[in-house]
Amino acid sequence: MNSNDRTFGLADNLKEIILNISNYLGNSLDMLQKLLAKKHSSKAYDVDVEFPSWVSNNDKRLIHGLVLGTNFNLTVAKDGTGNFTTISSAVSAAPNSSETRFMIYIKGGEYYENVEIPKKKTMIMFVGDGIGKTIIKSNLSRLDGWTTYRSATVGVNGNGFIAKDISFVNFAGPSCQDTLYVHKATQFYRECDIFGTVDFICGNAAVVSQNCSLYARKPNLNQKIAFTAQSHNESKQQTGISMINCRILAAPDLIPVKANFKAYLGRPWKLFSRTVLIKSFIDDLIDPAGWLEWENEVAPETLYYGEYMNEGPDANMTDRVKWPGYRRIENASEAAKFTVVPFIEGNTWLNSTNIPFNLGF
Numbered sequence: 001m002n003s004n005d006r007t008f009g010l011a012d013n014l015k016e017i018i019l020n021i022s023n024y025l026g027n028s029l030d031m032l033q034k035l036l037a038k039k040h041s042s043k044a045y046d047v048d049v050e051f052p053s054w055v056s057n058n059d060k061r062l063i064h065g066l067v068l069g070t071n072f073n074l075t076v077a078k079d080g081t082g083n084f085t086t087i088s089s090a091v092s093a094a095p096n097s098s099e100t101r102f103m104i105y106i107k108g109g110e111y112y113e114n115v116e117i118p119k120k121k122t123m124i125m126f127v128g129d130g131i132g133k134t135i136i137k138s139n140l141s142r143l144d145g146w147t148t149y150r151s152a153t154v155g156v157n158g159n160g161f162i163a164k165d166i167s168f169v170n171f172a173g174p175s176c177q178d179t180l181y182v183h184k185a186t187q188f189y190r191e192c193d194i195f196g197t198v199d200f201i202c203g204n205a206a207v208v209s210q211n212c213s214l215y216a217r218k219p220n221l222n223q224k225i226a227f228t229a230q231s232h233n234e235s236k237q238q239t240g241i242s243m244i245n246c247r248i249l250a251a252p253d254l255i256p257v258k259a260n261f262k263a264y265l266g267r268p269w270k271l272f273s274r275t276v277l278i279k280s281f282i283d284d285l286i287d288p289a290g291w292l293e294w295e296n297e298v299a300p301e302t303l304y305y306g307e308y309m310n311e312g313p314d315a316n317m318t319d320r321v322k323w324p325g326y327r328r329i330e331n332a333s334e335a336a337k338f339t340v341v342p343f344i345e346g347n348t349w350l351n352s353t354n355i356p357f358n359l360g361f
Contacts, residue, residue, distance in 0.1 A: 072105040072127070082107060087115050087126075087136060096120040106166065108133040114140060114153060121158040128166030131193065141172035148178055159185075162353055176200065176217050182207045182241070186344045190355055195251055199229035202269060206239045206344050210358055214243075215251035216263055216285060225285075226292055228266030230273045235302070240274030241266075242338035244361045247281045248312075258285045264292040268303045276306040276329070276338045279361045284313035290320040299323045308335040335361065 074090045075082030082105075084090045090104050101123050108129035115136060117124055128134025140151040149155055153168045170179070179196035182205035189209040194200060197219040201209075216225045227248060230241045248265065250258050263285045266275045290307070293299050301324040307317060308329035317328050329335050339360050340346030350357050 070103070070105070070127070072103045074103075075105045075107065076111075077107040078109040078111065079107075086113055087111055088113055091115060091117060091121055091124065094121050094124055096122075098123045101125055101160075103127060106134050106136075110135045110137055112137050114138045115155070117154070117156040117158040117161055119157040119159075123160040124158060125162040125164070126166055127164050130165045131167050133167075134165065135167045135169055137169045137171060139170065139172040141170070143172070148181055149183060152181060160353075162355065175220055175223070178202050186349075188340065188344065188346065188350060188353075188355070188357065190357060196227075197223065197225055199226050199267070199269070201227065201241060202229040202231065204231040204233065204237070204239050204270070208242045208244065208338070208340050208344050208346070209246055210244050210340075211246065212243070213247045213249060215249050216254055216258075217251045218253040218257060219261055223261070224292060225261055225263035226267045227264070228275050229269040229294075230266065230275045231269040232272040232274045233270035235272055237272065238343075240276070240304070240338070240343070242276050242278065242343055243280055244278045244339065244358070245280060246277070247283070248277075248286065248314075249281075249283050250285045254285070262287045265290050265307075266305065267292040267294050268299060268305075269294065271300045271302050272304075273300070274304040276304075276308070276335070277310055278308045278329075278335050278338060280310050280312075282310050282312040282315040286314035288314075288316075288319035290317070291323070291326065299325065301325055306335075306338075 074084065074093060076084050076087050076090045078085055084093070087104070087106060094102050094104070097120060099122070103125045104127070106126055106128045113136065136153055138153040140146045142148060142151060144151075151170070151172070153170045154163075175198060176196040177198040177200065179200035180194055180202070182201060182203035184203070184205050187205045187207040189207070189212055192209070192212045193215065194212060195215045195217055197217050201214070214227055216227065219225055228241050230239075232239045254261070264287055265277060265282075266273075291299075291305055299321070303323070303325035304327065305323070305325060306327040306329045307315075307320075320326060320328070337343065340350060340357055341359060346357060
């Protein structure tokens with residue numbers, strides 16, 4: 001067993017003791033254990049989860065505990081044991097312009113539908129039975145004439161949306177492109193597993209991801225992998241993708257053939273594209289250049305791509321791109337600009353979600 005494996009195992013034990021692992025995290029760790037069995041190393045998460053001081057024990061159980069005992073406003077169940085058999089029907093029944101949390105429990109099963117949370121449906125929370133247990137699936141794509149947003153399995157316009165212990169899947173194929181379209185507004189992701197091939201986190205929101213795992217799947221022949229494609233298109237916009245304590249990994253279908261494909265941390269969709277990777281683990285699948293031009297165009301000087309204190313086989317920045325907008329971030333104060341308070345003003349709204357988050361990195 002190498003040192004990475006020992007560190008990973010110790011952190012798993014600590015998480016089990018400290019966080020009382022929920023179904024969500026249990027499924028994630030099960031997946032990672034399978035990857036380790038394939039001699040795939042990765043960095044463990046830190047466990048310095050911070051709750052606001054006012055969060056009660058009941059609130060903590062809501063976030064980390066089991067579904068049993070939670071009071072839900074509506075229940076969706078395919079077998080007819082809930083209020084509705086489809087998720088869209090439950091969303092339609094939710095109150096408009098709610099200022100309080102409206103919780104929808106979605107029992108385990110596969111739900112084949114495209115779900116839209118319209119702007120008037122605010123403060124909705126989906127709670128499932130766990131990753132791989134409650135699954136929302138669809139197969140719309142741009143090849144069938146749908147826009148990127150309209151092809152989404154779950155599209156969210158309503159403020160205050162939260163999803164926990166649930167999987168969103170689009171199985172249109174053949175490419176796994178634009179998996180998570182962070183289209184607009186302010187967004188936060190915690191302990192999520194995101195799979196894709198090309199630009200699979202894309203869009204122009206101000207978004208922070210903490211402790212997430214990004215898995216590159218096997219792409220089509222001669223296709224290059226790009227984890228991100230941020231579309232910041234005006235100099236005054238305060239948008240971008242910030243990934244803190246995340247993991248850049250190969251999915252099981254890519255691991256045996258990853259030497260046959262080039263993979264990159266991201267590429268600039270628009271002129272002011274901005275993406276940073278902070279204290280994260282980068283496994284052995286990323287090209288030494290790190291970043292890729294947009295469809296053979298010259299990288300704009302106005303972009304901002306930064307890396308700070310990352311670890312792993314491909315975290316070495318020696319041979320990274322020489323673009324004017326690429327930065328080897330060398331001090332904590334520069335990296336801190338992309339944490340939850342200065343970047344997404346998380347202190348003004350994350351507390352109300354009862355979702356744990358780290359103030360720094």
